[in-house]
Amino acid sequence: MGDHPAEAGTVNARGRRLLVAFLAAGAVALLAYALQRLGLNPLSLLEAGLLAMTPLALAAVGECLNEKAGVVNIGLEGILLISAITGVWAAEIFGNGVAGLMGGLVTGAVIGLVLGLVSVYGRADQIIAGMGLNIFALGFGPFLLISLWAFPGIHLFPEELMVPRLRTPLGGVSPVTIAAVAVAVLAHLLLHRTVLGFRILAVGEKPEAVDVAGVRVDRLRLLTSTLGGALCGAGGAFLPLAWFGGVVKEISAGRGFIALACVVFAGLEPLLALGAAFLFGFAEGFSYAVAVTPGVKERIPFYFVSMVPYVTTLVVVALVIGQRRFPRTVGRPYVRE
């Protein structure tokens, strides 16, 4: 990978990240063994971890592409929430869970496009714009919930709308999880093996050069912003339609920001972001598994178990930070001189 100038300085950091990833894998294996001894089933843990990984991975991989092109979207949290709701809505209209996932994807794409327009042509402060989106979702989410189903609490939809899981030797795996892994691999190939990918990398590093070469900076950034939003939207619809079976106004629960942490951890590399999503997803799956284990659930209050994903994110980000390198123009609008 050292053949691309944008990455020449990151070889060492990449090696260290790989080391961290291996250490984490070792720790997970050790943990699985310890869990078996404790009476927890590692396989059901894996199942929960993979489910929790999926929305994080989709959102994080999309954001990697987006940030590589120089646009930051910290509104992932808001996209997850809104598309979780519109996803369920679409599923009920079409009577089909997959249609619901598509509904979430389209919702995310539209929001991503709007945020892209605001960033590219409005030359917005992208951090503030993204936070505006999050605050908007904080109000618009509950508003939609009540408008659509006349009830502020949890909305349970018919079970047949759930996207079924595939039976595998490792337990039930959602086809969306497999799709998310595929998306991460495709995003990696796109970035590092295609002309479009090189253009995305270049537009984040030196938009003026890309512009002089006759490539439209604005269109590329709109494309990645829309794509990032779409993937995040699919992740949002995944939450109710392939995982929880219902939707509440707190359904995103900070996952958009954990996905951002994955992006930071990964230094914008989609495959590493997938790994980070698995790590954080596993932490979340672990907390669910612990919460229902007899002998443990009586002793540790559920509230502490619920903190696990957030504490893990904080600790991991604190440990690996400082080794990442972001595109030169990330978060800054491009102004032609």
Next chain:
Amino acid sequence: MNGRFRIPRPLVESLATIGVGLVAGGLLMLVFGNNPLRAYRALFVGAFGSLEDVLETLAFATPLMLTGLTFAVGVRAGLFNIGAEGQMYLGAVGATFIAGTFALPPLVHVAAATLVAMLCGALWALPPALLKIWRGVHEVISTIMCNWIAFHLSTYLVIYFLTGAGRADSTRPALPTARYPVLFAESTLTAVVFVAVAFCLAVYLYLWGTRAGYELRLAGENPEAARYAGVHAGRAMLLSFGIGGLAAGLAGASQIIGRPPAWSLYATLGNVTTLGFDGIGVALVGRSHPLGGILAAFLFGALAHGGRFMEYHAGVLSELVRAINGLIVLTLAVPELWAITRRRLGR
């Protein structure tokens, strides 16, 4: 300058932004089949229609000027500190603990509960501050993680230690000695509003009147120049997080010992949640200035209080007010909007 009086541009822009947010919110209402004019009329009359309503608007503004201050002091130091939410939860828990547990003389009790709440808020601001200074962890991620940890921690503390006998839905109420006096019988406004305004003023004087305050602002405005001037960047950040935490803690306290009729914290934290995030819009509309924040908080307080009347009179859910807050922030993020508008107007 042509001699005639001109309204300062920041004020015009801030008000225009709120206008754009309201128009966008009105479009949303149209989409959902409501009448925006009737809704906004209900909102306006609800917020300003009578003296009691203006007082109530002030009561809603009180926590917002403080959480707005948290974000504003962050911006002044070059930080995007969105941790007011969690710091406020802990402040509310601290205030509840002191106010509902100990028997103290009247004035001492109020002061103790307020101070402990502020310290709790500042303590909760410490982890993201240190992570930023030592490890370079971006505060957007760390503060949000701390918000969620604070949510679960506070719920735990409330349910396990602070609920009253026989009821699990809220904490033991603050003892009468720990309550700020209600100013007018017709509204929920209490004397805590004076403490909030005084704190904003104090922070303003500190930032613009002392060396440490100047260094904090310099570190945010021009990190390069600050380094040349020998400003310790870490200290500026720590100070900014600390002041922000104190403000957020006070905001939490204001909803417990300064807000009838509950005088307690709900187990769902429902009477404080999202006040921290609302502060972001307040700070941005207030141009990240402690005094501008007071004015902006009044406007957002009006939206919050008046918004409750939209539901009666126009069938528009009050949740939409927060969506409008988000749209206002989104509009504020786009400086080009003003450039384009000015060009169109030929100025």
